[in-house]
Amino acid sequence: MQHLRSIPLGLLLTAVLLGGCQSSAQQAISSPQIKQYPASGAGFVQVAPSKRYFQFEDGTPFVIIGANEAMTWPDLDGLYSNTNMKRTEAYLQMLHDHGVNTIRVMAEYSQDGVHNFESPLGTYTPETISYWDQLFQLCEKYDLYVLLTPWDTFWMSKNWDTNPYNAANGGPAQSKHDFLTSPAVRQAQKNRLQFMINRWGNSKHLLAWEILNEADMWWEATPVEIREWVDDMSAYVKATEQQKLGKTHMVTFSTAKAVPDGVLGETVFNHPNIDFANTHLYAEPAVNAPRNAIDAAVSFQQDIRGGQAVMKSPKPFTDTESGPITEWITDHSFDDEYFHNMSWAHLMAGGAGFGMRWPYLEPHTLTETMRTYELAMSKFARTVDWTHFASHNIDDQLSVNREDVRAIGSGDESQAIVWLLQDTSKYTYRDLTPDKIQTFKDATLIVKGLRAGRYEVRFWDTYKGELLSSATVPDDQGSLTIKLPPFSKDLALHILKP
Structure with missing residues (x-):
């Protein structure tokens, strides 16, 4: 240390x-x-003794500062097929220089059918695997941590007709519902997770496995079926890593609902294998279609407070996706202020960092001013002992x-x-x-x-x-x-x- x-x-x-x-x-x-x-420490990132935040294995405190990224977006697409590696490296260095420590990235981008992780199922796409090999190398160089989501569930569901899990394309799923319930599909999912653990599981720059994105939204599954899937997959990831590495990365999954209740809420906030709670804070209209820069901050405050209230014991809680999804903001000064206020509300209300924006900008990347605000966030964050702040x-x-x-x-x-x-x-x-x-x-x-x-x-x-x-x-x-x-x-x- x-x-x-x-x-x-x-x-x-x-x-x-x-x-x-x-x-x-x-x-x-x-x-x-x-x-x-220090901005980073030795070993994997894990839940801190405080229970609300994170630390490295050596006790160095950590909270999330960063946003969503994707392999087809302008700043990272240069790694795919090695089209512009210098631009991608310069971008990652810029993130580091602005205090960013985390990027959330899905393992594939299934919008176009080209950037799938497997195609057909069981055959790993060489360009995608090479992309991830290089991205982890650069993240290690620039000290960035990846919240890795194995499936691009939004575009998988939207493009189900061409999805490799679909039985029509040689996969084991007869319907979308099978994606969470079919034993054959689950085995195929475990095969992917095993491949990823074998290839990148040793990296300390893998922040956590977000084993499913928006579990409540795309697969026509009941809360009980979602819980059963989380039971199975979270246990598999932890057991596989423990056997291979002698320790585990954190495991989480996300929901589209900000503060789910009932069985789903229990799975998000109180499941023993889920290391930190993770939901998407898309309040309508405060966040989705804002008219001012205040209401979204108040919405974040209420959602994080509400999430903490249903936890039976403390654990970190973070938003991993939010932004003006319904009405993109064309006035950058407005968007910058909206971003600033949501970020600080997230941390101060009790979030395990500043939240993770989905850009909803053209081009699809945060503004320069937002980056200066991230640097300001990091300057404050590095003066707090999150490890012992219960x-x-x-x-x-x-x-x-x-x-x-x-x-x-x-x-x-x-x-x-x-x-x-x-x-x-x-x-x-x-x-x-x-x-x-x-x-x-x-x-x-x-x-x-x-x-x-x-x-x-x-x-x-x-x-x-x-x-x-x-x-x-x-x-x-x-x-x-x-x-x-x-x-x-x-x-x-x-x-x-x-």
């Missing part, structure tokens, strides 16, 4: 802001020493003395992260002129539920990833009263024991 680095930051809150400098009052810290954790959502323990400021947060008994967002949702983004955005100069935040004692509070600029100032605040009978520095759109806080 690399040694932690200390970053001296000489930033002061003014005496007027602090309301004095007696020992019983909030006091500025003139040169706070901020630990910065957080839960604490929205109901936060209060601000301004009705037009929303407070979103997570915490345990000795630490909290809080995001304050100016609520301008009464305006559409088009109507949100600068004169309608306030600057708060006298706001106060009250945080309850922390263990008694004195706390350090760090105030962060979320757009730049910069520490604005730091102060110590005394606890008052289980409650912290924090005088906030002036802020406009938003402000992030990290509250911890000095």
Whole structure:
């Protein structure tokens, strides 16, 4: 494990802001020493002792920063058939340089029938296998971690007539329903998983197996049938890796429903073989067809809080797909703000990272501004000890003395992260002129539920990833009263024991 680095930051809150400098009052810290954790560590990524986040085997903390990618999209298609490897490598280096640590990629792209993993079933497509060999090599070079989804279920279902699992094409499935229920299909699926484990299972840059994408949407299966499939496949992956490697990567699967209930909800949030909960946060219209940059953040806050509420014991929870799927946003400044707000809401509400955008842009890649926001996210993330932060959502323990400021947060008994967002949702983004955005100069935040004692509070600029100032605040009978520095759109806080 690399040694932690200390970053001296000489930033002061003014005496007027602090309301004095007696020992019983909030006091500025003139040169706070901020630990910065390494971006990666040794071994596989696993669930941390905190249960809400991740770590490497050596204890280095990890949270997800990144987005969805695909082998046919402009930035990664250069690896396929070696058409433009330099462009793909330059793109992956750019991701690394902007603090990105994770990409979610499906093992195939079944839209055109050319980029299948197998064709026919049981015959692995050489160009696709070569693509993955090279992608893992580049991810190891640029320290990126792959959330790998073995099947492109959306296009498989849409193009069922040409799907290699279809009996009409020599496969074992008589119908879509068979994809999750037929023993013969399951054996073919296990053959693919065995191939992938044998070929890439040794890589520490395989973040996790997302064994099925949107299990509730494409295969006409009941929640019980989905659970039975997850039982079978998750146990197979773990047993196969344990036998071959002596350890396992994390296993997850996703649903299209944000917070499923009943049998499906139990499978997502409480299944013993599913290491982290993983759903897609496509709220309509807040996320799918947004009119402002606030409602989607509120939707994320509610969904992550709702997911945590149905867990019988804590585990990480992350969105792995979201964005304006119904109405793509043509105004990039609007989209950048929408992306920024959803990302910070995801982390601060209790997500195991910043969520994973599906681009819904033309060309199909995130904007340059979104990349600068990812870098800002990484700067903040690397100052938090996620390994030991046993957080839960604490929205109901936060209060601000301004009705037009929303407070979103997570915490345990000795630490909290809080995001304050100016609520301008009464305006559409088009109507949100600068004169309608306030600057708060006298706001106060009250945080309850922390263990008694004195706390350090760090105030962060979320757009730049910069520490604005730091102060110590005394606890008052289980409650912290924090005088906030002036802020406009938003402000992030990290509250911890000095």
